[in-house]
Amino acid sequence: MEAITSITGIGVPLTRSNVDTDQIIPAEFLKRVTKTGFDDALFQRWRQDPDFVLNKEPFTHGTVLVAGMDFGTGSSREHAVWALRDFGFRAVIAPRFGDIFRGNSGKQGLLTAVVPESVVHDIWAAIDAAPGTEVTVDLVNRSVSCGDVHSPFDIDDYTRWRLMEGLDDIGLTLRHESAIDAFETHRESWRPTTLPAR
């Protein structure tokens, strides 16, 4: 995974709350067996509307999505993260995220920054006043800025460290392989096994 220190790019205002992962990528696009090529599927239903923000310049070149409360709720589909990434997004700013979506983002190098709701509204206003305004998400200093708007953001220490180092989760866990081996020697015989059926 590529290491991240700071992301700067065109901010895209998604002025809605409760954007679930079915909206980010509808189920019919989950049939593919690859991890890329989902850019056309991103917000596919909403993109049928020519006035939808991602159909308008300069937002087609956006890299920082600025969304309302509860972004990425619902289904666990990591395809939502792949679709955002394939479209070109590197970071999402919102007051609150769906738990599974946020976890998936951290595994795939999509930075999710939690800021107070008022900051989201201020960034929307700044972009509205000057479409194309860039937003910076600085992971080192845990801060977002857009024009005159500056705010710290929340991210857990571990995810921040992993993103800054570009580390692979499985590799990190396998450092503890002997602890896993030891744990398994104590696993009670009543616990489930799938092979063979009794």
Add this chain to the structure above:
Amino acid sequence: MNADATGLTKPRTLAEKVWESHRVVTGENGEPDLIYIDLHLIHEVTSPQAFDGLRLAGRPVRRPDLTIATEDHNTPTLNITAQIADETSRTQIETLRSNAKEFGIRLHSLGDIEQGIVHVVGPQLGLTMPGITVVCGDSHTSTHGAFGAMAFGIGTSEVEHVLATQTLPLTPFKTMAITVNGHLRDGVTAKDIILAVIAKISTGGGQGYVLEYRGSAIEELSMEGRMTICNMSIEAGARAGMVAPDETTFAYLKGRPHAPQGADWDAAVEYWKTLPTDIGATFDAEVIIDGSALEPFVTWGTNPGQGVALSDKVPNPTDISDPNERAAAERALEYMDLAPGTPMKSIPVDQVFMGSCTNSRIEDLRAFASVIKGKKLADGVKLMVVPGSARVRLEAEAEGIDKIVEEFGGEWRFAGCSMCLGMNPDQLQPGERCASTSNRNFEGRQGAGGRTHLVSPLVAAATAIKGTLASPWDVS
């Protein structure tokens, strides 16, 4: 047992007990804990990229004997012996089959008696049991918490992680007690409880928490009812929901194919009885609901928190004080083509969908059949009944439920996720309105432009008879 500074044993919640008994490594300096996973469920949609990752890294599946796969999201519910018509669906299923073979994982394929929705199959096989950890690349994995397991949905990167290591790095959750006191009235079910809970705490209210459902109305529920409730924990933003194991749990499990036997059974039950939350344990938050006051519930909007009692009306967004909720309500009413003040029971439907991991178990089908038996499907309404697994389907057929559905005028289908999310051909057409026993009323969830009202099996049955959203109290 863990002791505090005074040497006394600290009372713990069910969730804390399960968490602590699975901690392989305790995280230090802000690192997460490393948690052991007892059971990993796999399906065709969220696994192909995970297996690709293993192949690229040259890693094996660490514990194929703790992993099991089924085909559910894409599978047809008609003509299951014919080749799947949609090429991408077929490729995805074939990819699961080749991955299961390559990595030595047991797979219940289409046509196998144990095939079906992954969250119906695990409990039916007796694999889901108290005090274990369960994960699956599906957010409704919370279902399995009904047994007193800690069960939650994960993304594809985490699927790969569990395949490779049988563990997950996880940050401890907060705990929330959802206490449902009193006794449910006839016609009010587990589905009505959970829809009322989500309406109360909102779709984000459970975020960061493990929910523990407790109280007399929960204790009186069957395992099927408890699964319905835990299933929709994710719709309140919580990754997991749990119910303490009790005699109902043990009776459900005993004798199932993978349930412990003999001395193992005795040892397991002895341990399981230690799992319920200790007296004096504290939760980080608590919500109390009067179960006796609940009525059949229904959603009017496009997220599961937008619900009211069926006897109520479509709300007026101008009455909602929170600006986000108000804007969401305005959008939802526009999408749902509903006017504020419309009585819920006056809303006509085009389709009724009886199925999904929320409500497709044998008890759900029995409840549905008991209402429609001897009656006729309303004119112009389509009804699809989709059992949760091939085994549930056979069990229902042995009881004559298939005949009741067909004589009523409905379609009796093969098992799968079906029109809960419309990845197979079972989809709503644009503008169609559906009373659905599933779990998500998101825009387009059941097909582009489709409109979904979430209901219990009893409300679905009454609605199928009336042709408008209806309570079981209206048709008895």
